[in-house]
Amino acid sequence: xxxxxxxxxxxxxxxxxxxxxxxxxxxxxxxxxxxxxxxxxxxxxxxxxxxxxxxxxxxxxxxxxxxxxxxxxxxxxxxxxxxxxxxxxxxxxxxxxxxxxxxxxxxxxxxxxxxxxxxxxxxxxxxxxxxxxxxxxxxxxxxxxxxxxxxxxxxxxxxxxxxxxxxxxxxxxxxxxxxxxxxxxxxxxxxxxxxxxxxxxxxxxxxxxxxxxxxxxxxxxxxxxxxxxxxxxxxxxxxxxxxxxxxxxxxxxxxxxxxxxxxxxxxxxxxxxxxxxxxxxxxxxxxxxxxxxxxxxxxxxxxxxxxxxxxxxxxxxxxxxxxxxxxxxxxxxxxxxxxxxxxxxxxxxxxxxxxxxxxxxxxxxxxxxxxxxxxxxxxxxxxxxxxxxxxxxxxxxxxxxxxxxxxxxxxxxxxxxxxxxxxxxxxxxxxxxxxxxxxxxxxxxxxxxxxxxxxxxxxxxxxxxxxxxxxxxxxxxxxxxxxxxxxxxxxxxxxxxxxxxxxxxxxxxxxxxxxxxxxxxxxxxxxxxxxxxxxxxxxxxxxxxx
Amino acid sequence: xxxxxxxxxxxxxxxxxxxxxxxxxxxxxxxxxxxxxxxxxxxxxxxxxxxxxxxxxxxxxxxxxxxxxxxxxxxxxxxxxxxxxxxxxxxxxxxxxxxxxxxxxxxxxxxxxxxxxxxxxxxxxxxxxxxxxxxxxxxxxxxxxxxxxxxxxxxxxxxxxxxxxxxxxxxxxxxxxxxxxxxxxxxxxxxxxxxxxxxxxxxxxxxxxxxxxxxxxxxxxxxxxxxxxxxxxxxxxxxxxxxxxxxxxxxxxxxxxxxxxxxxxxxxxxxxxxxxxxxxxxxxxxxx
Numbered sequence: 001x002x003x004x005x006x007x008x009x010x011x012x013x014x015x016x017x018x019x020x021x022x023x024x025x026x027x028x029x030x031x032x033x034x035x036x037x038x039x040x041x042x043x044x045x046x047x048x049x050x051x052x053x054x055x056x057x058x059x060x061x062x063x064x065x066x067x068x069x070x071x072x073x074x075x076x077x078x079x080x081x082x083x084x085x086x087x088x089x090x091x092x093x094x095x096x097x098x099x100x101x102x103x104x105x106x107x108x109x110x111x112x113x114x115x116x117x118x119x120x121x122x123x124x125x126x127x128x129x130x131x132x133x134x135x136x137x138x139x140x141x142x143x144x145x146x147x148x149x150x151x152x153x154x155x156x157x158x159x160x161x162x163x164x165x166x167x168x169x170x171x172x173x174x175x176x177x178x179x180x181x182x183x184x185x186x187x188x189x190x191x192x193x194x195x196x197x198x199x200x201x202x203x204x205x206x207x208x209x210x211x212x213x214x215x216x217x218x219x220x221x222x223x224x225x226x227x228x229x230x231x232x233x234x235x236x237x238x239x240x241x242x243x244x245x246x247x248x249x250x251x252x253x254x255x256x257x258x259x260x261x262x263x264x265x266x267x268x269x270x271x272x273x274x275x276x277x278x279x280x281x282x283x284x285x286x287x288x289x290x291x292x293x294x295x296x297x298x299x300x301x302x303x304x305x306x307x308x309x310x311x312x313x314x315x316x317x318x319x320x321x322x323x324x325x326x327x328x329x330x331x332x333x334x335x336x337x338x339x340x341x342x343x344x345x346x347x348x349x350x351x352x353x354x355x356x357x358x359x360x361x362x363x364x365x366x367x368x369x370x371x372x373x374x375x376x377x378x379x380x381x382x383x384x385x386x387x388x389x390x391x392x393x394x395x396x397x398x399x400x401x402x403x404x405x406x407x408x409x410x411x412x413x414x415x416x417x418x419x420x421x422x423x424x425x426x427x428x429x430x431x432x433x434x435x436x437x438x439x440x441x442x443x444x445x446x447x448x449x450x451x452x453x454x455x456x457x458x459x460x461x462x463x464x465x466x467x468x469x470x471x472x473x474x475x476x477x478x479x480x481x482x483x484x485x486x487x488x489x490x491x492x493x494x495x496x497x498x499x500x501x502x503x504x505x506x507x508x509x510x511x512x513x514x515x516x517x518x519x520x521x522x523x524x525x526x527x528x529x530x531x532x533x534x535x536x537x538x539x540x541x542x543x544x545x546x
Numbered sequence: 547x548x549x550x551x552x553x554x555x556x557x558x559x560x561x562x563x564x565x566x567x568x569x570x571x572x573x574x575x576x577x578x579x580x581x582x583x584x585x586x587x588x589x590x591x592x593x594x595x596x597x598x599x600x601x602x603x604x605x606x607x608x609x610x611x612x613x614x615x616x617x618x619x620x621x622x623x624x625x626x627x628x629x630x631x632x633x634x635x636x637x638x639x640x641x642x643x644x645x646x647x648x649x650x651x652x653x654x655x656x657x658x659x660x661x662x663x664x665x666x667x668x669x670x671x672x673x674x675x676x677x678x679x680x681x682x683x684x685x686x687x688x689x690x691x692x693x694x695x696x697x698x699x700x701x702x703x704x705x706x707x708x709x710x711x712x713x714x715x716x717x718x719x720x721x722x723x724x725x726x727x728x729x730x731x732x733x734x735x736x737x738x739x740x741x742x743x744x745x746x747x748x749x750x751x752x753x754x755x756x757x758x759x760x761x762x763x764x765x766x767x768x769x770x771x772x773x774x775x776x777x778x779x780x781x782x783x784x785x786x787x788x789x790x791x792x793x794x795x796x797x798x799x800x801x802x803x804x805x806x807x808x809x810x811x812x813x814x815x816x817x818x819x820x821x822x823x824x825x826x827x828x829x830x831x832x833x834x
Contacts, residue, residue: 275602278579283571498560508568515572519603 004075004082005390010092011068012383015061016469018099022056023462025049030415030455034448035436043432047112050430054115055106057372059134060099062221065379066175067091067141069224070168072386074148076483077164077231083151084144091140098133101126112536114430116214117190119206122533125194132186135179145172153500160495163247164231164485170251171223173502177259177509178220181212193533200530204271208520211262219258219287221371225378226250229298229331232385234486236327239305244488246297248499253290255502256509257283260516267354271529276520277351283516284349291342295335302331304489326401330381333409337373341366344420359430362423365416372458373412377405380465387472389483396471404468407461415454418447623794624685625678627767634706635677643711646704649696650712658712663778669718673709675770679794680705688794719774740814743807751806756815768796777820784812 031038032046074082082088104126105111111127149161149169161169189206192198230247234240241247263280266272306317323329344366347353357363384401388394395401422444427434436445498504584602585593593601600606625631647658650668654660658668668676682688683697700708712718734749736742747755759766761773772780786792787804795801804812 271604273584273602273604275579275584275599276604278583278602279575282575282578286571496560498558498564504561504564508564512568512572523604 003085004071007088008068008072009390011064015064018056018060020462020466022053023459025053027455027459030452034452035445036452046432048106048109051112051114052106055102058115063138066171066224070141070145073164073168077162077485078152083148087140088144091137094137095134098130098137102130119201119203120531120533122194122535125191128186128190128194136183142172142176145169160492161500163244164227166248167227167251170255174216174255175220178213178216181209185209201533202524202530204529205524207266207269211265214265215262216259219254221375224382225375226294228378228382229294231485233327233331234301235484236325237302237305237321239301239308241486241488242297242300244492246293250290250293252505255505257286259509260512264349268358272520280516281349281351326384326405327381329402330377330405333405334374334377337369341369341374357423359428360423361419361427361429364429365419365423369416377408380405387469392477393472393475394478396475400468404461404464407457411454411457411461415451418450422447622796623682623687625681635673638673638706638710640710640714643707646708647711657715659718663776666775666779667718668712669715671712671719671770673713674768676709676712677705678768682794688792719771739811740818743815744818753803753806772819775819777816780819781812781816
């Protein structure tokens with residue numbers, strides 16, 4: 001058990017150690033885009049910074065956090081140590097080496113291709129190699145999660161897998177499906193080209209493969225937050241989970257509907273026909289289902305808790321909730337951001353409406369609201385919940401944690417609402433400098449300045465987070481109650497086989513993937529769509545690439 | 547895990563319902579995507595089902611890879627001053643040229659001495675200049691209705707011959723040799739703008755002195771000597787260069803210069819050459 005805890009703790013530390021500098025970069029990027037004077041006002045630095053910020057937040061923080069969370073959940077929900085600890089440490093080291101390689105390449109200015117690295121942009125092979133080690137290495141974690149769940153099932157025949165374990169395994173399976181796209185892209189297209197083994201690059205195929213990853217990865221980020229909603233929140237609020245079955249269904253639906261839908265990121269791309277685009281747009285709408293189910297289920301669970309604490313009347317249960325608990329507060333704030341961001345997402349995925357906001361700041365604002373807001377705030381809450389239990393050292397002050405959460409919420413709202421508006425006004429994303437003397441751009445100036453203020457608040461909150469965690473770490477060891485997961489109102493005695501494993505759902509997803517991606521990917525083996533690469537890397541790579 | 551094998555047995559309710567819903571989803575989205583959305587077009591006729599499916603898959607008649615548009619090669623002239631060209635010009639037969647010149651005198655005047663101020667005097671002009679302009683007309687590098695048509699019917703040999711003929715005619719442009727630069731008026735501080743531009747140019751605007759190529763004093767192969775030429779004709783050509791209507795100057799030299807001249811300066815420079823050429827024979831032109 002001790003080893004499992006240390007495993008989780010190391011992963012959390014890497015995640016949050018990368019998180020803080022990435023927030024600093026984000027705040028600086030906000031500043032350089034604005035009409036205000038910024039230190040180091042250099043477009044090249046901006047694109048390197050966007051790459052680093054995106055790579056750190058999208059791959060490093062999330063992967064390490066999810067892996068650490070997975071080990072912690074495995075140990076605590078199954079009530080026994082993680083099996084395959086040696087493999088887990090090997091996985092940790094591989095991912096860490098990958099991270100360092102990628103970061104070094106970006107800092108050297110050889111990889112300013114942004115975290116989506118859309119070819120024909122071409123970075124140094126160190127960057128792609130690093131990304132491959134990080135993402136590929138995390139597949140060891142995927143195998144470990146599945147192995148831990150199946151071995152528990154073998155030892156406990158007929159027993160329902162605990163919801164938390166079921167959900168984290170779902171997360172691992174989702175991540176395996178999601179990562180398949182980018183891994184194939186890296187191995188098949190980007191690494192060979194950056195190593196000089198090929199001369200041209202199939203940009204359309206690469207973008208299509210990345211789209212397999214691009215939407216599902218968002219749900220991989222989201223899953224720890226949802227697991228907290230279902231298994232930690234009701235306990236923290238002093239109530240029970242409304243429905244265990246609904247939780248299982250939610251996670252199953254996430255697996256099925258978050259992967260064969262990525263083409264809604266390519267609505268403006270020429271390499272696919274309208275029919276395929278619509279088809280995936282149509283499937284995308286079904287990812288709203290598990291989210292709506294969750295919102296319902298969580299509200300119901302909170303109502304149970306509120307009424308158990310003496311809340312009366314139609315809405316009286318809301319003030320009766322323990323809002324002082326970081327987990328409850330974070331959930332409330334998270335749901336607000338999830339709601340706003342979710343409605344924005346419906347516009348992004350609509351085949352026709354997408355063209356209003358495609359490649360504008362709206363998109364950046366949207367995923368900051370959803371991921372940077374709704375998801376990351378739950379990461380904080382999970383850290384506050386789990387840290388003391390792993391280390392045995394409680395938080396020094398819950399008030400400080402509440403401040404931190406409120407600041408993060410306020411900062412994200414202040415940053416991303418004006419950001420959405422500038423997107424609607426037509427401000428493109430991923431642009432280092434705007435000419436604010438142009439009357440078309442000038443009217444966006446005040447809104448961008450408000451976003452900068454939001455970015456500064458976010459930075460303060462991120463620093464506060466590290467302060468809180470370090471203070472807890474430095475504090476004295478006191479015995480903390482072990483982590484307990486929420487019980488359902490009707491705890492499951494038995495569940496149908498379909499809700500206790502993933503074989504059926506993997507089979508269904510495979511069929512859907514062939515349906516949704518078979519032709520779009522297959523066509524590239526007939527079409528000749530290769531183009532020369534555009535190298536952004538320095539002399540080391542171009543020497544090898546020619 | 548054993549019971550998970552039921553995933554593929556349809557009598558189990560969960561697999562049955564799940565597979566059924568997925569099948570429904572596949573059918574509905576396919577029908578909508580390929581049967582409905584791809585068929586109706588805002589600005590075109592409704593497609594039949596087969597074409598709609600092809601369109602939905604992204605297959606259309608023009609799916610070839612996009613090509614970079616290559617702009618047409620534009621050169622100001624076809625003439626290069628190679629020894630072959632110069633030999634051909636030097637070998638021009640003035641006697642044969644006199645016969646061809648019968649076509650020119652209606653406009654350019656008897657013996658190439660033009661009486662119209664908008665038509666250049668050819669008598670005494672350097673044969674290389676005439677040869678180059680005729681070739682530019684022939685290849686469409688210089689556009690002027692009548693001359694374009696004439697250029698197309700005269701051969702390169704005809705051009706050399708007729709150029710040799712006009713070069714030796716008298717009473718036209720003054721002879722080039724022995725014409726010296728005046729001692730005065732070669733300073734940038736020269737108050738007369740025409741004199742200043744002709745002899746000193748305007749370095750601030752990157753304008754070299756006109757006289758460096760067009761005389762008096764300096765002459766360049768292919769550049770006409772301007773003394774004694776009709777002022778109205780010179781002014782019109784400057785305007786044509788300035789507006790980019792005339793484009794047969796190598797390296798865009800004349801276009802760059804003329805673009806920066808004011809209308810008054812064009813007028814003054816043209817008048818300077820028209821009158822200045824005057825010395826011995828311009829008077830004769832004026833009389834005629």
